[in-house]
Amino acid sequence: MKTELGSALGAYLLALADDELILAHRNSEWCGHAPILEEDIAFANLALDEMGHALIWYRLLADVCGEDPDRYPDQLVYTRTAPEFRNVQLVEQPKGDWAYTLVRQFVFDAFEAVRLERLVESSYPPLAQAAAKIQGEEFYHLRHTRAWVHRLGLGTKESNRRMQAAVEAVWPDARQLIAPMEAEAPLVAEGIVPPSGDLEAAWLERVRPEFEAAELALPEDVHPRADSRRDHTESLRDLLAELQHVARAFPEMMAW
Amino acid sequence: MEAKTQTQDSADEARLAEFQARIDRGEKIEPGDWMPPTYRRQLVRMISQHAHSEIVGMLPEGGWITRAPSLRRKLVLLAKVQDEAGHGEYLYHAAETLGATREEMIDDLLSGKAKYSNIFNYPALTWADIAIIGYFVDGAAIVNQTMLSRCSYGPYARANIRISAEESFHMQQGKEMVIKMAMGEQELKALVQDAINRWWWPTLMMFGLPDAESPNSPALIRWGIKTKTNDELRQLFVTRTVDELHDLGLTVPDPDLRYDEESGDWISGPIDWDEFWRVVNGDGPCNRERMAARRKAHDDGQWVREALEAYAQREGNGSSL
Amino acid sequence: MSDTQWTRYYVFKKDTEKTPFESCGTVHAPDAELALQNARDVFVRRPNCLELWAVPADQVYTWSGDEVGALLESSMGFEDEGEVYHVFLKERRKTQHLLAGSVRGVTPEHALRAALKAFFSAEIGVWRLVPERAVLRSERSEQPSWFGPAYDKLYRQPNFYHTDSLMREIRRRRGESKPDED
Numbered sequence: 001m002k003t004e005l006g007s008a009l010g011a012y013l014l015a016l017a018d019d020e021l022i023l024a025h026r027n028s029e030w031c032g033h034a035p036i037l038e039e040d041i042a043f044a045n046l047a048l049d050e051m052g053h054a055l056i057w058y059r060l061l062a063d064v065c066g067e068d069p070d071r072y073p074d075q076l077v078y079t080r081t082a083p084e085f086r087n088v089q090l091v092e093q094p095k096g097d098w099a100y101t102l103v104r105q106f107v108f109d110a111f112e113a114v115r116l117e118r119l120v121e122s123s124y125p126p127l128a129q130a131a132a133k134i135q136g137e138e139f140y141h142l143r144h145t146r147a148w149v150h151r152l153g154l155g156t157k158e159s160n161r162r163m164q165a166a167v168e169a170v171w172p173d174a175r176q177l178i179a180p181m182e183a184e185a186p187l188v189a190e191g192i193v194p195p196s197g198d199l200e201a202a203w204l205e206r207v208r209p210e211f212e213a214a215e216l217a218l219p220e221d222v223h224p225r226a227d228s229r230r231d232h233t234e235s236l237r238d239l240l241a242e243l244q245h246v247a248r249a250f251p252e253m254m255a256w
Numbered sequence: 257m258e259a260k261t262q263t264q265d266s267a268d269e270a271r272l273a274e275f276q277a278r279i280d281r282g283e284k285i286e287p288g289d290w291m292p293p294t295y296r297r298q299l300v301r302m303i304s305q306h307a308h309s310e311i312v313g314m315l316p317e318g319g320w321i322t323r324a325p326s327l328r329r330k331l332v333l334l335a336k337v338q339d340e341a342g343h344g345e346y347l348y349h350a351a352e353t354l355g356a357t358r359e360e361m362i363d364d365l366l367s368g369k370a371k372y373s374n375i376f377n378y379p380a381l382t383w384a385d386i387a388i389i390g391y392f393v394d395g396a397a398i399v400n401q402t403m404l405s406r407c408s409y410g411p412y413a414r415a416n417i418r419i420s421a422e423e424s425f426h427m428q429q430g431k432e433m434v435i436k437m438a439m440g441e442q443e444l445k446a447l448v449q450d451a452i453n454r455w456w457w458p459t460l461m462m463f464g465l466p467d468a469e470s471p472n473s474p475a476l477i478r479w480g481i482k483t484k485t486n487d488e489l490r491q492l493f494v495t496r497t498v499d500e501l502h503d504l505g506l507t508v509p510d511p512d513l514r515y516d517e518e519s520g521d522w523i524s525g526p527i528d529w530d531e532f533w534r535v536v537n538g539d540g541p542c543n544r545e546r547m548a549a550r551r552k553a554h555d556d557g558q559w560v561r562e563a564l565e566a567y568a569q570r571e572g573n574g575s576s577l
Numbered sequence: 578m579s580d581t582q583w584t585r586y587y588v589f590k591k592d593t594e595k596t597p598f599e600s601c602g603t604v605h606a607p608d609a610e611l612a613l614q615n616a617r618d619v620f621v622r623r624p625n626c627l628e629l630w631a632v633p634a635d636q637v638y639t640w641s642g643d644e645v646g647a648l649l650e651s652s653m654g655f656e657d658e659g660e661v662y663h664v665f666l667k668e669r670r671k672t673q674h675l676l677a678g679s680v681r682g683v684t685p686e687h688a689l690r691a692a693l694k695a696f697f698s699a700e701i702g703v704w705r706l707v708p709e710r711a712v713l714r715s716e717r718s719e720q721p722s723w724f725g726p727a728y729d730k731l732y733r734q735p736n737f738y739h740t741d742s743l744m745r746e747i748r749r750r751r752g753e754s755k756p757d758e759d
Contacts, residue, residue: 025322028321028334029321029322031314031318031334032314032315032549033553034557035560035561036560036561037345037348038604038605038611040341041341041345041619042615044334044338045338045618045622045726048331048334048335048338048730049726051327052331052729055327058327074326077327078325078326097556098556098557098560136725136726140723140726143614147610150567151564151567151607152564154567154570155563155567156563156566159559159562242323243322243323245323246324246325247325250383252440252444253326254325256325256326256329256436278669282670283670284667284670284671286641286667286703287639332732335730335732338622339733346602349585349602349604352585410667410672410703414601414672415602418601418602422733425732425733425737427735428735428740429732429738431738432738432739432740435740435743435747436743439743439747503744503748564611565583565607568584
């Protein structure tokens with residue numbers, strides 16, 4: 001692969017991987033504290049799947065960059081500083097209450113499903129294969145989060161109120177998902193990835209009917225605070241301090 | 257209470273004799289079978305305590321998932337803690353077959369009425385603690401659960417079979433890290449030795465009071481709930497673990513530890529049971545924090561559970577959405 | 578129903594083509610969809626699983642081996658008719674309830690008689706009958722997304738960890754560095 005294209009693909013993969021990792025990290029914070037034991041188990045499963053997906057993208061990134069796929073992912077996760085991460089701001093926000101977590105997860109899962117449908121057709125076979133693998137697990141995620149959005153939206157006045165507040169908090173940040181990635185243009189031209197903006201219609205088609213059925217209103221005309229995936233909040237600063245401190249104190253453990 | 261008639265007494269005696277005969281024949285007692293009230297009561301206590309231990313046990317390790325120093329260890333720890341939630345599930349359900357309800361059991365835990373394994377009242381202060389918790393605490397639990405997989409009460413045996421199969425990686429992942437730390441730089445070795453010094457005695461106490469002070473043990477053994485005594489299980493764990501720690505160049509904080517040539521066992525010095533009782537009665541390092549965390553999760557989750565119940569009532573439980 | 582006292586569902590699992598369905602335990606859930614999802618998350622974190630069933634507890638009919646003895650004689654001439662019931666049996670000295678087959682019955686008690694006729698042995702300690710119409714099951718076509726992810730999670734297996742080889746290496750080194758005995 002030509003250097004310019006390889007570099008662009010690397011940046012794209014880093015963004016996908018960082019999204020999964022940071023979201024998985026936030027989800028893992030619920031372990032031992034979920035509203036009911038059964039959901040503690042289910043949500044841990046979602047987080048485990050997502051961490052697995054992050055590893056798939058980080059390893060593919062390592063291959064594309066000529067780095068060691070067994071070492072590079074940990075280096076990326078444990079030694080970069082906040083400004084070097086390429087996740088959307090949506091996933092670095094604190095976990096909030098169960099409504100916020102569920103709405104964020106559903107909205108993200110729906111977008112991921114739409115992007116994966118296009119990525120499985122990538123002209124770059126390793127990317128298409130990775131996407132196919134991840135897609136299998138995502139079917140179950142969406143089934144789970146859809147069921148919960150439905151139940152909590154319709155459950156009680158209190159649950160609907162909380163879910164509505166969550167939708168209003170999540171949706172503006174979520175809009176960053178359709179912002180074009182830096183340097184995605186050459187990848188789009190080669191049929192390696194779809195244009196991020198093109199995914200909006202399909203995404204809304206997934207999300208709108210579910211929210212309507214759950215008696216939740218999607219805010220119109222809202223915009224993300226971030227201009228690019230280089231922009232982060234102090235939530236990421238706090239997250240990384242916790243995530244990285246043991247590895248930074250004992251770097252040999254990164255290979256364990 | 258009216259005195260039982262003679263016919264009632266001999267009927268009970270006959271039932272008890274047949275019950276004992278079934279156990280002696282190696283048959284499983286299943287829900288719905290006749291069982292002596294003491295058998296039922298002991299099991300509800302044991303099983304619910306076991307379940308509570310799994311749930312509270314999620315807390316000391318759960319807090320370290322966000323801090324794990326490699327992606328592999330992050331996955332492993334999350335999978336381990338998830339299993340513990342699953343084990344709590346199997347066990348609550350086993351207790352429910354004896355008539356306990358989930359609501360009662362949770363209320364008893366949160367009110368402080370129900371006990372859980374003392375070991376989880378100790379703090380996980382460093383990453384080395386996570387390694388040692390896997391190696392020691394799960395190692396000890398495996399010794400116990402392997403025995404319980406053969407217990408006479410079907411649902412509890414089945415739960416322990418499933419738990420034992422899943423638990424083996426819990427111990428192995430901890431042991432692997434202990435080995436790596438022991439083989440590592442001086443600083444790492446010192447870190448894991450310090451964790452051993454703090455977790456060794458609490459782990460030995462996991463096996464329960466000495467046989468001489470365990471009034472329930474003989475009945476539990478006669479009824480096939482236990483097959484070995486507390487001291488026997490404790491000794492198994494000590495000998496195996498001390499041998500391995502010595503191979504790793506690590507020690508246990510026991511100045512009275514001695515080797516018995518004849519039995520091949522490592523014999524421990526005296527256990528401080530005063531500390532055990534202090535911690536069991538709520539005065540341990542983390543009792544308050546553990547209960548506060550569980551109460552908070554329960555209270556914060558109430559609106560969620562109420563919403564699910566309201567939805568189920570309206571949709572009639574048959575929703576396919 | 579209090580908010581922690583959900584409906585109980587029995588869970589049954591078929592691991593491979595060659596092994597029968599097995600009764601693995603119970604889960605709580607507020608409704609059918611979450612029952613099947615909870616069953617998957619609680620009971621299928623590891624391989625293998627082909628198919629998963631969840632059945633509301635009030636639709637599962639259980640009798641002990643001692644209870645059915647009295648019905649045996651009257652069951653011998655029984656005619657199978659009515660709806661399908663799946664029959665799970667557990668031997669007295671064994672631990673697991675395994676699917677033996679299916680019978681028909683107009684009521685659960687009729688189905689029990691049909692089951693006694695088909696499968697009776699004095700060794701059976703538990704008879705568990707499940708009406709087909711109450712079974713919630715996973716789709717075979719969804720097996721990859723429902724159960725596939727469990728196969729990849731090798732870190733849930735004890736042999737993923739190198740403890741044995743590491744300990745052997747350490748013991749070998751200690752053996753080599755021990756002074757020779759005179």
